[in-house]
Amino acid sequence: MVRNLLISFFILSFSAHLCFSQKASDDERLRVIMSEKGQAEVIISNPGHQGIERLTRVVSISSVDRKAVHIILSPLTVEWFISEAYDYHIVNRSDNKGVTYSKSISEAMDWESYPSYSQYDSIMRFFVSNYSGLCRLDTIGTSIKGRLILALKVSDNCNINESEPEVFYTSSIHGDETAGFILMLRLADYLLKNYSSNNRVKNLVDNLEIWINPLANPDGTYRDGDLIISPIRSNANGYDLNRNFPDPHLPNIAHQKETLDMMDFMASHRFILSANFHSGEEVVNYPWDRWSVSHADEGWFYNISRAWADTAHLYSRKGYMDYLDNGVTNGYDWYVVYGGRQDYVTFSLQGREITVELDTNYVTPVSDLDDIWEYNRRSLIGYIENALYGIHGKVSDALNKEPVKAMIFIEGHDKDNSQVYSDSLTGDFTRLLEPGSYNLKITADGYRDTIVNNVTVISGEVTSLLINIEPLINPPDTTNPAHPLFYPNPGNTFIKAVLPENIRGKVKIRIFSLAGTKVSDYETETSDIYPVLLEVGRLPAGMYFVVFTNAGNNLSCRGSFVVIR
Numbered sequence: 001m002v003r004n005l006l007i008s009f010f011i012l013s014f015s016a017h018l019c020f021s022q023k024a025s026d027d028e029r030l031r032v033i034m035s036e037k038g039q040a041e042v043i044i045s046n047p048g049h050q051g052i053e054r055l056t057r058v059v060s061i062s063s064v065d066r067k068a069v070h071i072i073l074s075p076l077t078v079e080w081f082i083s084e085a086y087d088y089h090i091v092n093r094s095d096n097k098g099v100t101y102s103k104s105i106s107e108a109m110d111w112e113s114y115p116s117y118s119q120y121d122s123i124m125r126f127f128v129s130n131y132s133g134l135c136r137l138d139t140i141g142t143s144i145k146g147r148l149i150l151a152l153k154v155s156d157n158c159n160i161n162e163s164e165p166e167v168f169y170t171s172s173i174h175g176d177e178t179a180g181f182i183l184m185l186r187l188a189d190y191l192l193k194n195y196s197s198n199n200r201v202k203n204l205v206d207n208l209e210i211w212i213n214p215l216a217n218p219d220g221t222y223r224d225g226d227l228i229i230s231p232i233r234s235n236a237n238g239y240d241l242n243r244n245f246p247d248p249h250l251p252n253i254a255h256q257k258e259t260l261d262m263m264d265f266m267a268s269h270r271f272i273l274s275a276n277f278h279s280g281e282e283v284v285n286y287p288w289d290r291w292s293v294s295h296a297d298e299g300w301f302y303n304i305s306r307a308w309a310d311t312a313h314l315y316s317r318k319g320y321m322d323y324l325d326n327g328v329t330n331g332y333d334w335y336v337v338y339g340g341r342q343d344y345v346t347f348s349l350q351g352r353e354i355t356v357e358l359d360t361n362y363v364t365p366v367s368d369l370d371d372i373w374e375y376n377r378r379s380l381i382g383y384i385e386n387a388l389y390g391i392h393g394k395v396s397d398a399l400n401k402e403p404v405k406a407m408i409f410i411e412g413h414d415k416d417n418s419q420v421y422s423d424s425l426t427g428d429f430t431r432l433l434e435p436g437s438y439n440l441k442i443t444a445d446g447y448r449d450t451i452v453n454n455v456t457v458i459s460g461e462v463t464s465l466l467i468n469i470e471p472l473i474n475p476p477d478t479t480n481p482a483h484p485l486f487y488p489n490p491g492n493t494f495i496k497a498v499l500p501e502n503i504r505g506k507v508k509i510r511i512f513s514l515a516g517t518k519v520s521d522y523e524t525e526t527s528d529i530y531p532v533l534l535e536v537g538r539l540p541a542g543m544y545f546v547v548f549t550n551a552g553n554n555l556s557c558r559g560s561f562v563v564i565r
Contacts, residue, residue: 027082030073030090038223038232039176040073041091042081053336057250060233060240062280064335070280076238093362100366101227111186111373113366114178116226117147117218123185124150124214131192134158134205140213141261144236147218149258151265154191154210162209163426165387166269169380170213171277173242173341175220176231179364179372180277180356184214186373187380200381208387211269217241217258231363242276243337245344249290251521253339262341266349267525270423272430273387274353276341279362282321284308285355287346288416289331290338295346296410296418300434302328304386305354308379316375323357331355347417352432390432390457393465395422395442403427404469406444407533409493413438415537435459440467445496445531447471484548484559492564496531499548499557506551507532514543523551536563 033040041062046069047055055061055069059077063070070091073081081088101115102108105122108115115123128137136158140149151170155162169187171180191210194201204210215221219236221228234240235256244259255263266274286301288294295301309327312320321327324334331337345353358364358372395406405424408431422429431440435457442450447469457463485498499507504526511520511534519539526532534546541563549556 026088026090030078030082033090034073034075034078037230038075039234040078041093042071042073042086042088043068043091044071044086044088045069049336056243056336056338060243061335061337062233069335072233072240074232074234074238074240076234099228099363109189111182111189112369114182114228115185117222118226120185120215121148121150124152127152127188127192131195134192134195135188138211140216140265141258143217143219143258144256145219147222149213149216149218149261151211151213152188154188154205154212155208156206163423163428164207164209165272165392165430166209166211167384167387168211168213168266168269168271168274169277169384170216170274172214172221173216173276174233174240174278174362175217175223175235176233176362177277177279178221178228178231178362179279179358179369181214181221182364182369183277183358183372183376183380184212187377188212188214190377203388204381204384208384210384211271216262228363242278242341243339245339245341246348246522247290247339247343248520248522249338263344266345266351270349270421271345271351272420272432273384274345274351275383276353276355278355278357279359279364281323281357282327282360283323283334283357284321284328285331285334285342285357286328287331287343287353289340289343290336291343291416292332293416294330296413296415297352297433298330300432301352301354302330303434304383308354308356308376308383311379311382312375315378317371320375350417350420386432387430389460389462390430391438391440391455391463391465393422393429393431393467395427395429395444395467395469397447398468398470401468404444404447406442406447406469407494409441409443410438411441417535433457440465442467442469443494444469484546484557486559486561490562490564491536493535493537495534495536495561495563497534497546497548497559497561498531499526502553502555503548503550503557508549508551509534510547510549511539512545512547514545519544534561536561539563 030040046067058080060072061069062072100113102113102119105119107113108119124137127135135152135154138151140151142148169184171184191201195205217235220234221231223232224230235258237256239256241258244256284305286305305328309321342353342355345351395404397404403426406422407419408429409419420429420431438455440452440455450469481498481500486495489495507526508523510518512518543560543562545560547556547558
């Protein structure tokens with residue numbers, strides 16, 4: 001008996017030693033891969049929602065199914081992952097399998113090979129030199145390594161800021177996801193070449209300002225120089241840029257230069273519609289990524305995503321883009337993401353953005369590039385046509401007819417920052433909506449609230465509105481209060497706060513419950529013209545304290561407000 005127990009003990013001990021040795025060997029192999037390639041991909045068993053929620057705060061999850069979680073590790077996250085002692089499998093991928101490099105710009109513009117970075121730069125400049133009346137080149141910013149992050153504006157009056165809706169296509173925020181890079185270049189070429197001969201293209205270019213950013217993370221794509229040899233997901237500092245945007249779940253996130261430049265660019269344009277292109281799966285993903293609650297325009301988001309996938313199905317091989325709900329998913333239903341661009345644009349900028357996963361391959365073989373274009377070309381056009389529909393309105397002062405910056409809010413419908421704003425220079429606004437009848441509430445500082453009832457939205461059509469709002473006779477004095485001035489207070493959806501002059505600018509806002517629990521923490525910009533808009537629609541009824549801290553001079557002020565239901 002004792003002998004059997006000893007044998008069992010030695011067997012268990014030896015097995016444990018083998019497991020430990022195997023784990024140590026895998027960990028070391030992971031470190032070697034990281035050193036050589038700049039990233040590593042691993043698969044672990046699906047740990048359930050809570051486990052994924054914990055993982056996504058630290059590492060970059062690329063995909064999730066019922067059984068497994070795919071993770072891309074960077075030098076910033078690999079040691080944390082090893083320390084967590086997950087059972088994992090290392091995925092071996094060839095970084096440049098099927099990659100052919102363009103020998104010249106003309107060859108690159110056949111769209112069946114990958115350009116060097118310098119060729120990419122030249123192609124973008126070629127568009128402008130050949131179609132100077134239809135496009136102009138802008139720089140969103142520069143990468144950590146100093147590469148230009150370029151955006152092309154395509155419009156019939158490209159050198160003028162017209163009163164037209166602005167839309168935005170952007171790709172390869174993950175540097176090793178390359179299908180969208182070529183797709184965006186080819187789309188720009190298609191729009192410019194076909195403007196004079198294709199009525200559908202002409203209608204878009206004449207009535208929209210279309211911005212195309214083919215490569216949002218050049219340091220990730222061109223990690224080893226001028227060619228796509230060993231691309232990585234992250235930027236040069238090891239950060240996943242699509243987990244790097246402001247998010248209430250990540251209050252201490254270190255925003256990278258590429259992120260800050262993109263935020264400034266998008267804030268200056270306030271795109272009403274945008275899409276972000278990725279690879280790794282084949283599916284259209286819509287907000288929210290970080291919340292389980294539905295967006296106010298959940299039905300609209302689903303329908304435009306469904307239209308993208310269904311159109312692709314008509315022109316693609318069998319099985320393309322049939323993942324999850326036959327090519328469509330709500331982000332949170334797939335897997336939770338914090339710090340994503342899609343939610344930042346949709347919540348903080350009141351835009352409407354989706355994420356399109358184009359290919360199960362991260363680096364698309366050149367033999368598949370033409371197929372990806374043919375599968376998605378019509379969806380690309382159809383998606384931005386949505387910007388021509390919905391409610392297109394103008395808000396003006398009833399007395400002098402001057403444009404007014406106002407909030408357009410649909411009572412009983414809007415929530416979680418789904419409202420839109422009219423432009424301060426033109427008074428124009430666009431509200432994209434499902435077909436139906438809506439009651440609009442127009443609110444502006446110094447003006448009486450105005451209600452426009454029974455506004456009808458019809459599928460594939462535009463509803464035009466001219467809205468005149470009456471100024472208040474005696475607006476409240478909000479020039480320079482000694483302490484934050486809140487109004488309306490109490491409030492139930494939005495509360496405005498006028499800050500002292502020495503607090504205005506970039507301001508950090510922290511909101512606390514009466515018990516001292518922090519319920520919100522974010523940054524925003526304030527000015528001498530417009531108050532801070534606090535969205536309180538998600539807060540339970542009660543009293544709250546708020547601290548405003550100027551990011552430049554570190555001065556703070558505080559006050560309190562009441563939420564009623």
